[in-house]
Every structure is written in C-alpha cells, then in structure tokens.
Amino acid sequence: MTTAPAQPGATVTPKPKPVVRIGDRVFSAASVISGGLILFVLILVAAFLVWQSLPAFSAKVGELPNGATNFWDFVGPLVFGTIWSALIALVIAVPLALGIALFISHYAPRRLAPVLGYVIDLLAAVPSVVYGLWGIVVLAPFVKPFYVFLNTYFGWFPLFSGQVTGTGRTILTASIVLAVMAIPIMTAVMREIFLQAPTLNEEASLALGATRWEMIRLSVLPFAKSGIVSAIMLGLGRALGETMAVALVLSVSTNVTFQVLIAQNPSTIAANIALQFAEASGTALNALIATGLILFVITLVINMLARYIVRKRVS
Numbered sequence: 001m002t003t004a005p006a007q008p009g010a011t012v013t014p015k016p017k018p019v020v021r022i023g024d025r026v027f028s029a030a031s032v033i034s035g036g037l038i039l040f041v042l043i044l045v046a047a048f049l050v051w052q053s054l055p056a057f058s059a060k061v062g063e064l065p066n067g068a069t070n071f072w073d074f075v076g077p078l079v080f081g082t083i084w085s086a087l088i089a090l091v092i093a094v095p096l097a098l099g100i101a102l103f104i105s106h107y108a109p110r111r112l113a114p115v116l117g118y119v120i121d122l123l124a125a126v127p128s129v130v131y132g133l134w135g136i137v138v139l140a141p142f143v144k145p146f147y148v149f150l151n152t153y154f155g156w157f158p159l160f161s162g163q164v165t166g167t168g169r170t171i172l173t174a175s176i177v178l179a180v181m182a183i184p185i186m187t188a189v190m191r192e193i194f195l196q197a198p199t200l201n202e203e204a205s206l207a208l209g210a211t212r213w214e215m216i217r218l219s220v221l222p223f224a225k226s227g228i229v230s231a232i233m234l235g236l237g238r239a240l241g242e243t244m245a246v247a248l249v250l251s252v253s254t255n256v257t258f259q260v261l262i263a264q265n266p267s268t269i270a271a272n273i274a275l276q277f278a279e280a281s282g283t284a285l286n287a288l289i290a291t292g293l294i295l296f297v298i299t300l301v302i303n304m305l306a307r308y309i310v311r312k313r314v315s
Helices: 022-057 071-107 113-123 128-154 171-195 199-207 212-223 225-241 244-249 269-279 283-314
Strands: none
Touching: 022 283, 071 113, 071 171, 071 212, 071 225, 071 269, 071 283, 113 171, 128 171, 128 244, 171 225, 171 244, 199 212, 212 225, 225 283, 244 269, 269 283
C-alpha cells in the first residue's frame, strides 16, 4: 500500500512527540542503577575473594589447616563433602517436594490445600541452627537403629559398608537435615508452576477418559519441566551454602569416602569456614577465604547450568 503524495500547498501536520513523564524517567533510571549496582557488588565480592585467596594458592607445607601439603589437598575433601552431601539431599528432597506440590495443587481438598501450603512455607522461616539442634537431639538418635539395619543387611553395598557410628552423626544425617531445609523452597516453586498449568488441557485429558495421574503425567508435568528444574537448582543452592546445620550435625574429618554411615565424614566448605574462621590467622585465614572462592565458583557454575537447562527446555 503506497501513501499518496501530499498536494501542493497542503499543510503537513508534524507528528506529536511522545510525552515522557518525570516518574517514567525516575523509574527507568532507578532500574538501571539497581541492576548495575548488583553487578558491581558481585564484581567487588569476586575481586575481594580472589585478592585474599592468592596467598593460599602459593602456601608452603605447614601453613595450611589440617596439615595439608598444598591448597588443593586442603580444599579437595571439602569440595567433595559439599557436593556429596548436597546430592544426597537432592535425592531425598526432590521426590518429597514433587509429591507434596502435586498433592497440594491437584489432590488435596480446596479448603485444605492453602493450609498445607502455608505450613510448608513456614518451614523456610525456621533458623538453620534450629534444624541443626533438631538433627543432633532428635534425628541422629532416631535414625541410628535404621543405620544399623542398613549396615547389617545391605553392608555389601559400598555406601552402607564400614563401621556404623554410635552417635548417628554422619553425612547421611546431615543430608537429611539439608533435604528438610530444601523442601519448602522446592515445594513452593513446583506448586506455583503446577497451578499455572492450562486448565483446558487438564479438562480435555479428563474428558477423554484419562485418570487423574494420567492427566498430570500428560498435561501438567510436561508444562512444568522448566519450573521443576528451576526448583531443583534452587534446592541445590540451598544445600550447597548451608552452614550451621551441617556444622552442628556432621562429625568432621578430612576423609574422602562415599560411605554414609561411618563417623569419619568429609566436611563441607561452608561448615569448615564457620568452625575454623574464628581461630584462623595469616595464611590459614587466606585458605579459608580461598575455599569460599571455590564455593562461589561452584554456585555460579550451577546457576549458569540451571539457566542453560531452563532455556533449552523452554525453546
């Protein structure tokens, strides 16, 4: 479609300029400044960690905690313990969070569902030190007979082999506590995603004769895949960075082992920093900060991986 040329002598009306309000300018500037400030603070944190960590990378024998010969021998068991305990926690928490979210969103009576959701959300408000005390006083003695049962009848499996500790303070106990702490945030995200599933698809599945579980499997879960991945990654971040609960529950050693019922458990980076930071000085303090840098990098990589998985599933 072509525009007819203006007639000679005709007056051309200029286009009105868009009205820019002061409030729009203030809001736009505040948004840009806030986003830039977050990035700037992140860069400052990374620069501080790198600067304070440099002496630890070149430390000599005897200058590092736990009698480590070099920094990587010192941080290696901590990285293993951090990742291992978080993975065990995810194995426990993901099925429970998924089941709770599905029950609240699609199975519970409408009057009961908001109450259950509110109770689960309240678990996120409990301080981590309370979870740690619960793990020591209640959970560890409670699960000790179960650990003996696992070792007696399934000791042929490497995870359950070895001498069972008499205190119940193992990496498996710490992982159970981490799972309980990760369940609320994972459940909240999954529940909201399940409630946003298209109602027409659900009703169409039921109308075609599908059972409720078939409807969930065919209509709800495919829609919520990216949200489930996001919830799992949030729970993983919660488990990786937890400090006090692990420090209180875990019986710490520098061993690297997959056995989950013995007393010699690898510690986590966050718990080790909390336990040794007050008495550290010199190169030992730099080593603890360097382990914080390693945890910072691990968390950053996991977040980037989560965003990549979510984008790939969405596209």
